[in-house]
Amino acid sequence: MLTLIRGAQVLAPESLGVQDVLVAGATIVAIGPDLSLAGNVEIDEIDGTGCYLTPGLVDTLTHITGGGGEGGFNTRTPAMELSDAVRGGVTTVTGVLxxxxxxxxxxxxxxKAAGLEADGLTVVCHTGSxxxxxxxxxxxxxxxxxxVERFVGVGExxxxxxxxxQPHxxxxxRIGAEARTGGLLSGKAGIVSVHVGEGKDGLDLLFAVAEHSSVxxxxxxxxxxxxxxxxxxxxxxxxxxxxxxDLTASHTPEILAAGEVKCASALKYLLDQGADENRITFSTDGHASLPHFNEAGVLESLKVGSMASMHEEFRDAVMEDGVSLTAALKAVTANPASVLKLDRKGRIAxxxxxxxxxxxxxxxxxxxxxxxxQWAMIDGQVVLKGMFEAR
Incomplete structure (x- = not known):
């Protein structure tokens, strides 16, 4: 089956104008105006008029097996299902501990990653935790x-x-140097994903690495x-x-009240400060626990990261915070694909x-x-689900 998407405005993520896009198997094979095929070939033709055609979203931080547990064993968050990603427009996920x-x-x-990929997603992972x-x-x-082919980095x-x-x-x-060497020798990203907590030291350790080492x-x-x-x-x-x-798209009212900046607004803030739009990403932190601790370090609430959050924050960045469509789309497509060194993802070409x-x-x-x-959602309805999901 060939799929021909006609008449959509293509954002690759840069605007290519109104184009037709032809898909064969799992690959984009042609882009251009008024594409046509001669012969008796079965084609699934889709009218994209009134729509943007964009790359699928690339998520660099997904707790696909679940996370959490900061409130005891009954607070371990559930694993991700295929439809969770599809509803959020996420087609590539990065599994982490x-x-x-x-x-x-x-x-x-x-x-879990192999299972999700067998069902239709693209899944890479990080070693470590x-x-x-x-x-x-x-x-x-x-x-x-x-x-291990699926491992592309370390973290978080x-x-x-x-x-x-509390590392020095x-x-x-040392972690960065070993990851760098492993990445060079395997042709992978070799990136070290760093979870930054609420401590006052922030990125001080990373700046110290750059100052005192060759990494x-x-x-x-x-x-x-x-x-x-x-x-x-x-x-x-x-x-x-x-x-x-990376900016975290999932949040809770408690976390925002404690001083966190909404992801979409954070992107606007960074761009206003002159940060390079090509070096900022969003991630879902999907299925992670979102704990809120009081000043004494006692857990007061815990919720679960949403796979839909990245699309929601992309939309809010454009429609509420006035970020350009291209800059916002880069943060959820081309930029994360570049971080992970996934050369076939995050763009339309x-x-x-x-x-x-x-x-x-x-x-x-x-x-x-x-x-x-493969179509995973049609007219807002999920049509591609995991083996044990209700159909």
Whole structure:
């Protein structure tokens, strides 16, 4: 089956104007005005008039096996289902471990990733978790990156957080150096995803690594950077030093009341401060716990990260905060694909993977989702679900 999407305004993420896009199998094979095919070939032809055609969203932080547990075993959050990603327009996810690396394990992470990919998503993973020394599968970071195809980086390693291992900058330098070498030798990103907590030290450890070692800032990829405007200001400095930073789309009223900046507004703030729009990303933190601790460190509430949050914050950035459509779309497509070194993702071009969204031009609501050439949502209804999901 060939799929021909006609008459949509293509955002690649840069605007290509109104074009037709032809998909064969899982690949974009042609882009142009008024495409036609001769012969007796069956074609699924879709009218994209009134819609934007964009790349599928690329999520760099997803707790696909669930997370949490900060309030005891009954607060371990549930694993992600395929339809959770589809509803949010997410076609590529990055599976990670977080606070819990005892009951949550790397073998389970890889098994869940393989299952989601068999169902239709694209899934990569990071080795390790919050904790230092890094727990690996094959014995070292370098071996995990070189010998386990699905591992593309390390993390999310926690700094400035009471739940982390309180690492020294020298330990972070060693982690970064080993990940860098593993990435170079395997042709992968080798990035170190860094969970930044609410501690006052913020990114100080990462700046110390850059100052005292040969490991560059660009080796590290700090997330949850919208915890405060103080941290956002550090993020401007980090981006100027050549790194990427990530904003968390999932939030709760309690977290926002404590000083976190809404993701969409944080993007506007960063751009107004002169940060490079090509080095800022959004992630969902999907299925992570979203705990709120009081000043004494006591857990007061806990909710779950949403896979729909990244699309919601992209939409709000454009429609409420006045961010340009291209800059906002880059943050959820091309930029995260660049961080992960996924060259076939995050853009629309001939020869790239057919991960596509049709968005209503007026509301930016998702009308259709295509993952690896297969329709996963049609007219707002999920049609691609996991093995054990209700149909």
């Amino acid at each position: 977080g606070t819990d690396s005892v009951s949550r394990t790397l073998p389970d992470l890889l098994a 919050y904790h230092v020394p890094i727990k690996t599968l094959m014995g070292s970071i370098q071996q995990d990156l070189m010998l 390693v926690a700094i400035a957080d009471h739940r982390g291992s 900058w020298r330990e972070l330098a 560059p800032l660009s080796q590290y990829y700090p997330t949850h950077m919208n915890r405060s405007t103080v941290l956002l200001d550090q993020g401007v400095r980090f981006v100027a030093g050549g790194g990427y930073i 001939q020869g790239l993977d057919a991960d596509l969204l049709l968005l209503d031009q007026k509301s930016l609501e998702i009308r259709r989702v295509m993952a690896r050439g």
